[in-house]
Amino acid sequence: MTEIIFYLSHAKSGKSICRHCNKFIQKDMLRIGKRVPNPRDVHDEGWGDITLYHHVACMFEEFDKETSRAKQIKSPDDMFGFDELKKDEKKTILKLIRDTNIKREDNSLHQFSCLCTKISEEDGHAGKTALVSDYLKKGTTGTGFKGDVYMLMKFLLTGVVKTWNSLSDRVLVDLFSQIFGTSQKAMEEDLAQTEVWEIIRVCYEKSKTVTPLEESSVSLRETQGFLNVLPTAPEPVTVLKKLVNRCTSNDLMMVVRLIKHNIGINAEAKTILDGLHPNAYEAFQISEDLKDVVERVQSKTLHRLPGMKKKMKEKTKKNTEHVAEQRRSGSSDNMDLGISKKKSPVKRQAKDEGQTIPSKKCKTARSPSPSMSKIFTGCKIFLPVATDKFKELKQYIIDFDGEVLDESRKRLATHIVSSKGRIRAGVSKAEVVTPDWLWQSIKKKQLASTKEFKP
């Protein structure tokens, strides 16, 4: 068993100060002391430990700031003095432990990955939205989500709210080949066929220098810490090594997907934000500030956001028009209805609307990815990684409501993109097209005929 460093006691004098809120802990109040090595003993001369006192609730709030690797109280056994407490005190502490454990689980990378898998397997917008909404309501235990909603939303909107910078496939392969003791060249060759995260997962499992953990314990907060420092770290291998030591192979795959801003859920910003609140997407279009939107949803002040009233009027009008139009024409295929006629209130959206020639997207800017054009609805497109401007094309397909398949799901493709036309016979019934078919469709904002774009 690891050493116990938490001590429960009642404040003797009222002179100790809580290390979390910096307020005095009243005399006789229950407090938790955490024993740590004296920070002033820089030369390790054996100055002994010091005790940092906390209000009970403050101690548990402090855990939320720490990485999950730090020693925390996960059960009464992790503390001295629990057995001597009064019944009420025990009850309070047990509840704090339980809530903190759930909170940790609700914001764990593992549960996040599970949620992403479920969302990716769900086909329609409504189903995907329901999964998000359900998770936010029930959490992992079914008793309610106790994690950080903003953190979860930020991760789910990785492709939209880009809070960390990406790294290229080649850089990733270079770094991980050093950690895994694997041939960089072999990994690079695989890039032509396989996504970089899949290569890294497999190489991690086969590595002779590092062994994947069997049980996941990485939190989203911890992951975010790594993602923030990695792109500019002077020694990225050292940073990555630390991370790898904390990860199962699936954890690591998700981390790499996050680095690449591609968590594979094939969901637009609207789909995810609708799961938070039916009007969250509209608010996000106005403010482009996810934190503010989450806070407003939590405090029920979404309607007070400047510009929201106007936006909601437009939404209602659009919905009514759409229903009327559907009734008149008996069809539901006009997805662009009402959008092209109106000037959009969101600058970026207007820009995208008027864009005829695809240009390189800004990776660092926060973009609400309006994706009003449903060019590729229903298209499952296998796009080889080796395709020229692969990333741009992929982003466009996703933005315009299509699905990009990787090698493992190629058999489900409706379209296979090939520059050279070397497709194994009998692989699938998909249409084989050149990348120009994609570019043409994007340019014309509608699906181009495949006839002219055969490799």
Ligand SMILES: [Zn+2]
């Ligand atoms: Zn306190």
